[in-house]
Amino acid sequence: MNQALVETRVLPVPKAPPRWYRLxxxxxxxxxxxxxxxxxxxxxxxxxxxxxxxxxxxxxxxxxxxxxxxxxxxxxxxxWMWFDRVFYEMPFWRYFANSLLISTATMLLVLLLTIPCAYALSRMAFPGRNVLFVLLLVTLMVPAEVAIVPNFITCARLGLLDSYAGVVLPNVAGAFGVFMMRQAFQDVPAEILDVARVDGASEFGVMWRVAVPMARPMIATLAVFTFVAAWNDYLWPAVVLKERLMMPLAVGIFNDLTGPFAVSTNLVMAAIVLSVIPVVAAFALTQRLFLSGGGLVRR
Amino acid sequence: MAMPGVHPRTAYLFIAPFFVVFAVFTLWPMLFNLWLAFRDYFPQTGNSMWNGFAHFVELADSERFGHALKNSLIFLLLVLPLQIGALGLALLVHVRLPGIGFFRALYYLPVVIAVSIAAVVWQQVLRFDGLFNWFLESVHLIGFGEQPDWLGDRQLALYAVMAFSFWKNVGYYMVLYLAGLQTVSREPLEAAQIDGANAWQRLRHVVLPALQPVILLCTLLATIQALKAFQEVIVLTDGQADTQTALVYVFGVAFYGHNFGLAAAAGLIVTLVCLALAALQLRYFGEDGLLRRGGSV
Known part of the structure; x- marks a missing residue:
């Protein structure tokens, strides 16, 4: 190589502009x-x-x-008088605990069912895979609300009316989550999975120890999305639950506020604010996950 | 896709738990609806009887269902302002500025608040003597004594519900458009600018074609959401004042009229309309659709 043509002059490191200039x-x-x-x-x-x-x-x-x-x-x-009145007039903490229970159970079950299913759909070949795929896709295009009447009949037959299981179960196996997680698992390089397989890990081990840790951001997103959707769900819990003390906030507060307590707007608004605070706090902590578009749009 | 060492049996074990629940609570309702739509169902005994197309004939003659379907189609008009608003917002917050993250979060906030809770506030805002009318009066847009009853007037109530739906959902689509905008690469934009394209031309001929998959996704989601407009109506007006949409009708017929067969038939019609519109949109906004060709919008 012709050394003379290579310029070896060391360029001066540019100084950071002075503070006043940046300001x-x-x-x-x-x-x-x-x-x-x-x-x-x-x-x-x-x-x-x-x-x-x-x-x-x-x-x-x-x-x-x-x-x-x-x-x-x-x-x-x-x-704070109206806020004190809220706790006195309605079983706020009971509603709150119900919301917490329903949302947590929904979230855990969604993760438990969706992760292995999405992993198998994206990382394993088996007969019938494409058929299942099309089935999932079709249910995305169809309004889920149409299922309310048949699901009500199913729950009545299974004895699930007026139970937490009846509120939770119909919401834990949705196509949306599978598509989200499938996308995340597809981004895991095949070589890494194969190395784990060659090292003798079981397929469950490969998923749990290799694929799941790599898909953690998307899992967090799915978890938060599911939690908030369950927390906010109004219609289905309102259909299933008749017992007031089992109702989540979105149903109990709405019933109370449009019924017996509709007389005082101040009281209604205090209750609204109290029920919104936990959602806003949770959202403030996890807003990054929401604002990333939930994996629906490929980066 | 060869996967050494993975037996199909393993795969079935992985998907089984999901698909059992999925079959019971998502697939079965669709099939059951299809079956129920052609039968008389007696909820007390669980018996049912084939009745041919009687439900569909009844729906065709029903003035109430016709009205509900018309309202659902009016609700579809919301898709366009929703998309334009969401894209506009996304362009507004697609900058690096101090505090911009706060505004993005702020605009998304209505999405994470329960529809029933938000509706209670909006009922108070839109009341005859509510906050909104006071506002209109204080800026002299309406005079005293001519306040419209936004949620009670048959001419206005449906549009008021649509406005609520806009407020509630625009942040959701903004986030999707924002994620899409962040995938648009800078080079073609800068090239267009050097070639003398103005802001609108850059938007129309560089940004929008690049956003095509996002626009498809958003219009699909918004169309389905508009067609199934239901919770908003139930919590704001309970179907009063001519705000009954197709699914409100389904719900009413099932749970108050106890006519599950008729409800299933009406639900089936809504489902078919959804699928037809989805096919239409895939055609127009798909890979070779309108936006990817050079013509005017």
Missing amino acids: KRQARDAMLALPRYAALLLFGAFTVFPFWWAAAVGLSSDGSLIWTFPAAFLPNEPS
């Missing part, structure tokens, strides 16, 4: 972004105003201003 640039970028921030805030207001208002109303001990436009968005004579 100035950031300030300029922020100025240019002002119209965008205005639009962001405007739509943010549209998104959040119902709950802002609900919180303000729930905190107002004096309910006379809750309908007047700007005044209603700040609490009038703030106090």
Whole structure:
């Protein structure tokens, strides 16, 4: 090689720009972004105003201003009295515990059933695989609500009405989760799985020790999606459960608020705020998983 | 795809637990619906009787079902604003700016809140003497004494429910479009800019074609969601004020009229409409669809 043509001069490492310069640039970028921030805030207001208002109303001990436009968005004579009343008037913690039980059971069962199924569909060859695949695909295109009537009859026959099992079981084997997990397992390189097989791991061992750890982000996403969907499900639990003390928050609170307690808007809004807080907290902690699009869109 | 050492029996063991539950609670309802649609079903005894196409004839004559179907089709109009709104929002938050993550999360928030809980608040907002009318009055869009009853007026209630549905779901599609936008590579965009394409031309001829799979996915999901509009209606108006949609009708006929056969027949019609629309969209927004060709939208 001709050494003379290769330039060996060491380039000076560029110094980091001074702090004032960075700040100035950031300030300029922020100025240019002002119209965008205005639009962001405007739509943010549209998104959040119902709950802002609900919180303000729930905190107002004096309910006379809750309908007047700007005044209603700040609490009038703030106090916790309506929140105390919620715990006194309805079995809030019982509903909460029911929601927790139903959502956790749904989530665990979904993972337990979906992971091996998706693993087999993406990583094993067997007769009938394509047929099962098409079946799953078709059920995605069909409105699940149509199944409510037949499932109600099935649950009645199996003696599952008015039971937690009846609420949970119909929601644990959906095509959606299988497609999500299948995508994740397909991204695991085949060589790694084959190495584990050659080393004598059982197929279950390969899945559990190799594929599952590699698919962890998607598993977390599926878990959170399922949990929130179960927490928010209104219709099916409302159909299955007649016993008030077994109802989850979404059903119990709704029934109470549109029935006996509909008289006081302040009380209703306080209950709304209390029931939304756990969801918002859970969402704040896991929002990354939601905002990634849930694996529906390939990166 | 040769898989050394994996016996089909192992695979069946892996999928069996899922497919048992799937068969009972997802496949069986579809088949049972199909069977039930042609029979008279007596819920007390569990007996049933073949009645040919009597249910379908009854549905064809039923003014209520016709109305419900019409409302469901009106609900379909929501798909377009929902997609445009979601894409617009996605473009709005597809930047690196301080605080942008907060806004993305904020816009998604209505999606994770139970529809029943959100509906209680919106009922109060949209009441005759509710917050929204007070707002309209304070900016002088309506005068005193002419406040519309958004959820009680037969002309307005369905559109009010659709507005609620927009608020509740737009964040969901925004996230999907955002994930799609992040897959659009910079080079063609920069090339288009150098070639003098304006913002709209770049959107139309670079971004939208690249987003084609996402647009297909989102319109499919939104169409199914609109056709099965149901929970929103139940919790906001309970089907009053001419807001009954096809599935509200199914639900009412089954649980209040105890006519499971008729409900199944109506459900079957909704299912068929869903499948037909899905096929149509695969044709128009699929790989060789409208967006991938150069013509105007």
